[in-house]
Amino acid sequence: MKSSSKRVIWFIVGVLIIFSITFIPLPYYITKPGLAEELEPIVKVEGGYKEDGSLMLTTVRIGKATPLSYVLAQFQDFSHLYKEEEILGENESNEEYNTRQLHMMEMSQESAIAIAYEKADKDIEYKYDGVYVMAVAPDMPADGILKTGDVVTKVDNKLVKRSEDLISYVEGKKAGDKVSVTFKRNGKVKTETITLEQLKVLNNRVGMGISLVTDFDISVDPKVKINSEEIGGPSAGLMFSLEIYNQLTKDDLTKGRQIAGTGTINEKGEVGEIGGIEQKIVAADKAGAEIFFAPNNHGAKNSNYQNALKAAKQIDTDMKVVPVDTFDDAVSYLNKMPEKE
Template sequence: MQIKQMNSRQVLWIIIVSLFFLTSAFVMSFDTGYLITLPSYAYLGENMVRVADYPAKEAELYILTYWQEKATPLYYIYGKINPKLDLVKSKTVTPKGLNAVEYSEISSNMLVNSQIKAMYVALTSAGFEAEISSEGVLVEAVVENGSSFELLEKGDLIVTANGSNIRYQEQLREVTKKQGVGGRLTMEILRGGEELTITVPVGKNSRGEPSLGIFTHNKNIGIISPVKIDFNERELRGGPSAGLIYTLEIYNRLMDEVVTKGRVIAGTGQINLDGSIGEIEGMKQKVYVAEKQGADILFCPKGNYEEAISVATDVKVVAVSHFSEVIAYLAEVN
């Protein structure tokens, strides 16, 4: 049997096709070491919260989200030329050694913590009594290039820092901020049932703020509430930034009057137990989401204000550092 030999044109075609598929595989799979941040969706607050005996009112309150994933070479180039996108080094965001399931669990814990804090702040701001509890601050992961790397470990329970008892994340954050970048924290921790004392230097995060480079949550945080409040968690992947709108949505239902007065309001920010509002990631992308949704007002943490107004064109950006400022602003404009 004779085998027909391929001519030079056929060989060239096979080579071209092979190179195309190899290049495509490279472009789609190669890890550049960066994450790309993109605008995502706005979620209506009334669909995310259920408050027993206090039905939703006619209020448009939107939770803003962004999307982040590995930047392939193609995405990397896209991120460089599209002003709506941002590129950040993976190692500054995701702790080394964590798989997708573990990182998702961390993000989910952040979301649960923010929901309980939102309940507490909304209830107490509306004149209800509520009690909060926590067994301490649990280390979930340590960022590879953070100041705590190889000092703190996953599973460590932080008991004290520089002599102050630590039960909540806010307390640890305050002590860290007080020391400042370059300062040091002497901590008492529980590791595998053993009490240890360690000293950790204070580093800085991607925004230049004092940071220990750790992911934490309040261990077994709970609340005793006079009102039954539930959350729809199916739409949100995790993170703490929905806290501000969670709080405002619950507060709006508990009050006699509608505090929004027909305005379309978007917002983002971590809510802390004392009502203070912490900074978040993806501010630029969230501005685009708010404007696409047609928001009249966008509440954001003061630390994110400059980034927000640098890209905002059709929405009024209002910087706030405490939930009481949100209520005061709405009362004034109404």
């Protein structure tokens, strides 16, 4: 009888141990290679042209670490561990993080639509809504006043339409100056005073300590619909712009090839760097991509492009990694690319 009781106790202990190492979250996140997804089923331009090949966005999988996954990540190539504070903003919940990522995806799509329609010489109209606060740096002037998701509409009662408006106005101030900031939060309008400081991260320029981007909506003709579901973040901007442009123009940029890539895009067509480039190289290679566009950061050392080359060499892929700084760089490369036999 005692032996039977001991077995039950040990069984319960074993179950608890297995549960603990498998499911209890740690204050870390793990990122891994995600997927390379074809964009043609996701992006639909009304009356758009078809393509023989594919343009693909690439993703990174991210999730909370458990004791088991934390240990396994130490031995898995292209699995990276990050402290919780390296992923989440200060006092930011997982829900707020996901909301921020989805909003960045929405703005990335707007920029992608804008540059694609402009380059294709199609009708487009802009409606600027203000400046979206992407993040607030801790212990900076705006900390505790502004939050991620706020939309700044006025500074000192002057209308703010674009991020450039806010930046240029603040740059004309000096440390210690106070500015009145009007912003929208959850449908309500608020006005608060912020005292400006010199910020080391801005080479001692005066600022509030926020990361910001222009918040705008656009209307286009022909219409375009993007169904990206739960994919978050701004890193698919370049590939969205190429897919939209390809559906708007008669000549097929893909020329029958499988083309992947990554990089943010703005309304000027500039390509920005992203995180997880090595993991996206792995995802693209597994999907059979022949070409991969990587942000070049104008040839800087340790750019996305340089790290992508290292990852491509590590996995011994035949996929060609191509550096790009602008939308035009990518289009120019594809236009010069020979048709696939």
